Amino acid sequence: MPRTLSLKIGISGVRGVVGESLTPQLVTSFAAAFGTHCGMGPVLVGTDSRPSHEMVKHAVIAGLLSVGCTPVDVGILPVPSLQMHVRTTGAFGAVCISASHNPIQWNAVKFIGPDGILLRPNRADEVTDLYHQGVFPRVTSHEISEVREDDTAIQRHREAVIAAVDADSIRARGFRVAVDCCNGGASVATPAFLRALGCEVVELNTDPTAPFPHNPEPLPENIGDLCRAVRESGADLGFAQDADADRLAIVNERGEPLGEDCTVTLAIRDALHRKTGPVVVNISTSRMVDDVAAEVGATVHRTRVGEINVVERLLEIGATIGGEGNGGVIVPEINACRDSFVAMALVLEALAREGGTMSELRARVPTYAIVRERVGCAARYVATSLRKIERLYAERPQDRTDGVKVLWDDRWLLVRPSNTEPILRVEAEAPAEEEAQALVREALEALCPTR
Amino acid sequence: MRQLKMGTSWVRGVVGDALTPELVVNFACAMGTWCESGPVVVGRDTRRSSVMLRSAALSGLVSAGCEVIDAGVAPTPLVSFAVRELGAAGGIVVTGSHNDARWNALKFLGPDGALLNAVKSEELLDIYHASAYERATWDRLRRVTGAPDVVDRYLEHLLACLDVEAIRARGFRVAVDYCNGASSATAGPFFHALGCAVVGLNVDPSGEFAHPPAPSATNMRQLATLIRFVDVDFGVAMNVDGDRVGFVTSAGEPLSEEHTLPLAALGRLERRPGTVVTNLSTSRMVDAVARRHGQTVLRAAVGEGYVMDRGLAENAVLAGEGSGGVGMLPATMTFDGLLTVGLVMELMAREEKPLAELAARLPAYTMRKGELACAPDVVYRALEGYRKRFAGEPVDCSDGVRVEWQDAWLHARASNTEPLLRIIVEADRPERAAELFDDAMRYARRMAGGYGGD
Numbered sequence: 001m002p003r004t005l006s007l008k009i010g011i012s013g014v015r016g017v018v019g020e021s022l023t024p025q026l027v028t029s030f031a032a033a034f035g036t037h038c039g040m041g042p043v044l045v046g047t048d049s050r051p052s053h054e055m056v057k058h059a060v061i062a063g064l065l066s067v068g069c070t071p072v073d074v075g076i077l078p079v080p081s082l083q084m085h086v087r088t089t090g091a092f093g094a095v096c097i098s099a100s101h102n103p104i105q106w107n108a109v110k111f112i113g114p115d116g117i118l119l120r121p122n123r124a125d126e127v128t129d130l131y132h133q134g135v136f137p138r139v140t141s142h143e144i145s146e147v148r149e150d151d152t153a154i155q156r157h158r159e160a161v162i163a164a165v166d167a168d169s170i171r172a173r174g175f176r177v178a179v180d181c182c183n184g185g186a187s188v189a190t191p192a193f194l195r196a197l198g199c200e201v202v203e204l205n206t207d208p209t210a211p212f213p214h215n216p217e218p219l220p221e222n223i224g225d226l227c228r229a230v231r232e233s234g235a236d237l238g239f240a241q242d243a244d245a246d247r248l249a250i251v252n253e254r255g256e257p258l259g260e261d262c263t264v265t266l267a268i269r270d271a272l273h274r275k276t277g278p279v280v281v282n283i284s285t286s287r288m289v290d291d292v293a294a295e296v297g298a299t300v301h302r303t304r305v306g307e308i309n310v311v312e313r314l315l316e317i318g319a320t321i322g323g324e325g326n327g328g329v330i331v332p333e334i335n336a337c338r339d340s341f342v343a344m345a346l347v348l349e350a351l352a353r354e355g356g357t358m359s360e361l362r363a364r365v366p367t368y369a370i371v372r373e374r375v376g377c378a379a380r381y382v383a384t385s386l387r388k389i390e391r392l393y394a395e396r397p398q399d400r401t402d403g404v405k406v407l408w409d410d411r412w413l414l415v416r417p418s419n420t421e422p423i424l425r426v427e428a429e430a431p432a433e434e435e436a437q438a439l440v441r442e443a444l445e446a447l448c449p450t451r
Numbered sequence: 452m453r454q455l456k457m458g459t460s461w462v463r464g465v466v467g468d469a470l471t472p473e474l475v476v477n478f479a480c481a482m483g484t485w486c487e488s489g490p491v492v493v494g495r496d497t498r499r500s501s502v503m504l505r506s507a508a509l510s511g512l513v514s515a516g517c518e519v520i521d522a523g524v525a526p527t528p529l530v531s532f533a534v535r536e537l538g539a540a541g542g543i544v545v546t547g548s549h550n551d552a553r554w555n556a557l558k559f560l561g562p563d564g565a566l567l568n569a570v571k572s573e574e575l576l577d578i579y580h581a582s583a584y585e586r587a588t589w590d591r592l593r594r595v596t597g598a599p600d601v602v603d604r605y606l607e608h609l610l611a612c613l614d615v616e617a618i619r620a621r622g623f624r625v626a627v628d629y630c631n632g633a634s635s636a637t638a639g640p641f642f643h644a645l646g647c648a649v650v651g652l653n654v655d656p657s658g659e660f661a662h663p664p665a666p667s668a669t670n671m672r673q674l675a676t677l678i679r680f681v682d683v684d685f686g687v688a689m690n691v692d693g694d695r696v697g698f699v700t701s702a703g704e705p706l707s708e709e710h711t712l713p714l715a716a717l718g719r720l721e722r723r724p725g726t727v728v729t730n731l732s733t734s735r736m737v738d739a740v741a742r743r744h745g746q747t748v749l750r751a752a753v754g755e756g757y758v759m760d761r762g763l764a765e766n767a768v769l770a771g772e773g774s775g776g777v778g779m780l781p782a783t784m785t786f787d788g789l790l791t792v793g794l795v796m797e798l799m800a801r802e803e804k805p806l807a808e809l810a811a812r813l814p815a816y817t818m819r820k821g822e823l824a825c826a827p828d829v830v831y832r833a834l835e836g837y838r839k840r841f842a843g844e845p846v847d848c849s850d851g852v853r854v855e856w857q858d859a860w861l862h863a864r865a866s867n868t869e870p871l872l873r874i875i876v877e878a879d880r881p882e883r884a885a886e887l888f889d890d891a892m893r894y895a896r897r898m899a900g901g902y903g904g905d
Contacts, residue, residue, distance in 0.1 A: 017588075018514075018587075018588060018589045018592065019587050019589065019591070019592075020586065021585040021590070023480075023514060023586065024476045024479075024507075024510035024511050024513075024514045025473055025476050025477060025480075025511075027510070028473050028476050028507060028510070029473055032472070032473075048591070051589055051590070051592050052589050052592055053594055054509075054513060054592075054594065055509075055510050055513035055514050055592060056510070056709035057507070057510075058470075058510035058512035058513070059476065060505035060507040061503070061506040062472035062475070062476070062503050062506040062510065063472055065502065065503035065506070066471060066472045066474070066503055101739050103563040104589055104590075105588060105589045105590075105685075107589075134470075135730065136467070138466075138467035138471060139467050140465075140467040140468075140553060141466040141467065141498060141499055141500040141552050141553055141554075141555065142468060142499070142552065144466070144499040144502070145500065146499070147502060147506075166796070247877070251689045266887075320623075384508055389688070409802070451726075
């Protein structure tokens with residue numbers, strides 16, 4: 001078994017395992033490289049609540065100071081709040097310290113440009129190049145700036161999102177909402193946000209100083225406590241966020257998780273209801289999106305997986321809304337990034353407008369079965385593995401936007417390398433669960449014959 | 452040329468040049484590893500660059516699994532005290548100390564609160580050179596904590612070492628030059644507790660230096676000028692991290708920094724006789740004081756790490772250098788500027804004499820100091836030349852070359868901080884000092900091939 005490295009430098013930033021690959025040396029140099037790219041000005045530094053955030057944050061601050069930037073410590077907060085705050089304050093950029101949905105031993109630094117958007121792939125390449133060259137324009141002691149603090153990002157983000165939806169209708173319903181913040185970056189922000197929308201909030205895991213109570217990816221298997229809390233508290237619905245609060249999962253009033261693809265589908269449905277226009281999602285997002293777009297005659301564009309790819313296409317074609325099947329919703333007019341607060345607002349708005357329960361709202365959209373698997377795969381085996389899938393389905397139409405997507409009239413199979421981990425993701429969607437399972441099984445057998 | 456120097460107990464460099472945050476992270480990782488991931492106290496001086504280097508140090512220490520006790524802006528002796536008081540495994544002080552504003556440095560303290568000695572420094576450097584750092588996984592990471600009451604406990608400790616009643620009774624008026632440094636937090640309450648009225652100069656802990664931070668007679672001109680306009684008993688200049696002090700008389704006459712140690716010895720040996728340790732470059736004034744009390748002076752290589760280490764080994768009661776740094780053993784493990792001032796105030800109170808009169812009790816030797824900028828190879832060639840030249844005399848080669856005569860001594864050595872050859876001469880008579888000094892400088896210039904100058 002080849003050893004897989006726990007470090008990944010990619011368009012999502014620098015991600016690694018604390019105590020193994022994500023060292024303060026690496027982070028300091030990367031921050032110096034990013035600071036060089038930003039220029040000598042204010043650069044926001046925000047983080048989620050992982051125990052390693054302090055170590056990483058100080059390394060980032062030291063690196064930024066060394067090249068003349070002014071680090072602005074915005075504390076523990078949701079990533080979408082950080083991204084919006086870059087534009088609000090006119091900062092030269094931001095460093096986001098969060099491994100998002102990755103387990104707690106991971107951490108990462110992601111770089112955000114002056115437009116509040118994750119660095120475009122070409123800019124990210126420039127930063128990586130600066131890092132590899134290792135020669136930074138260090139300032140002398142006299143030119144070293146200071147560290148500033150700013151704790152207004154969460155409040156300003158909250159106000160901006162609430163102003164963009166029909167808040168009065170939501171308040172009129174007086175929802176009871178259970179939330180699981182996974183003790184992450186949104187632990188303080190989310191309860192305050194929901195209360196501002198007139199909701200009664202049942203809080204789960206809202207202590208940012210405590211460790212993650214479960215794997216922070218908001219998958220059905222990780223949010224059992226939330227489902228129970230919804231049932232026991234008689235809540236109208238439940239929301240689960242990942243550690244950096246860009247992704248959202250929904251639980252209906254019966255305590256059943258809807259699956260992350262429903263988040264983007266329901267949000268798109270609500271947004272298109274208000275204003276129709278093109279929709280952008282990635283290649284692994286559910287066909288449900290095509291169905292809700294078809295209701296109002298909107299077109300659906302599909303991109304490579306990775307938030308920045310969706311955002312770029314959204315901005316390029318002036319689309320209304322987009323997102324990813326993993327629960328990331330993007331409304332460029334509000335915030336040009338995955339924003340679980342925007343997602344919560346849109347879902348609550350739809351519920352308020354259409355009346356009825358969460359499960360009734362869900363029932364207005366067709367149901368498919370999606371199966372998502374993963375298999376370890378070191379970088380050097382990726383191309384070979386993908387060719388196996390190409391050959392296996394040589395007679396079917398294939399989409400090579402990202403990995404290999406094999407298309408049938410009523411189902412699809414996707415095998416693609418992860419942007420963040422040395423694994424291949426194997427995903428299929430079909431009318432019935434066993435049909436999707438069969439597609440995934442077939443692909444896995446082709447990839448790993450011994451399995 | 453990239454300016455980086457690693458010595459016993461410190462690493463020092465020009466910020467933005469060789470002293471990068473990455474370097475500091477590496478050294479902090481090495482220190483955290485040396486401390487076996489135990490708690491480490493971190494303090495910093497007020498330089499702008501110290502904020503950056505502190506963050507780098509915290510990050511490295513945390514990554515090695517250390518609990519970091521952040522003392523914030525803190526003079527070196529306070530960090531030293533905190534290490535001992537809190538039972539920490541070590542300490543890091545981010546301070547350029549007496550160096551000019553371009554420079555900064557890390558000082559490493561062991562669990563006893565003293566600067567790492569030669570042996571421990573070598574262990575640290577070995578870890579650094581091998582890049583063999585402890586790396587804590589996420590579940591072993593510790594938080595950065597504070598020690599809010601350590602300043603009060605430190606001040607209590609200092610006061611317990613002094614005759615507070617005698618000093619209070621005198622009601623001293625003192626002009627203090629803080630050099631906009633780290634002593635602002637400790638010096639104010641210290642002087643207040645001793646019943647002093649303080650006129651402060653450069654009191655803003657901004658790290659912007661009004662003059663170079665070493666407390667030499669030249670750098671105390673601003674303080675001396677102030678004293679001509681205010682009525683005080685004496686003036687004292689602290690360096691940035693509060694381990695060195697210099698004195699100015701009530702008439703506004705700056706005493707050389709060489710006077711600090713013998714004055715402190717006058718105060719200390721009267722109450723507690725014992726051995727005094729100093730370095731090879733320090734004036735023989737302290738020998739005269741020790742002789743008067745029937746005590747001996749031992750000399751170690753130049754540098755606080757060597758001098759304090761020797762002092763501890765010899766159970767000395769005082770250790771210090773001609774730079775104005777003095778440690779009162781065993782009360783402090785590093786040089787401590789406030790305690791030094793306390794000893795001198797105690798002396799003034801006991802003798803009921805003004806500072807100028809006490810200074811006049813010290814022998815009036817002539818000291819000449821010079822330096823020659825030259826490449827390291829020239830420095831070492833010149834030192835070898837001196838060793839041959841003075842082969843017939845009593846020569847001490849433990850740090851460069853030191854030759855001792857009945858009426859004079861000469862010390863030639865490589866600077867710890869810059870590519871310089873330093874030459875120091877002290878003699879009973881000015882002519883003798885000039886003769887020895889000029890001869891040594893001429894020789895050095897010839898070795899440097901006619902290049903360079905003083």
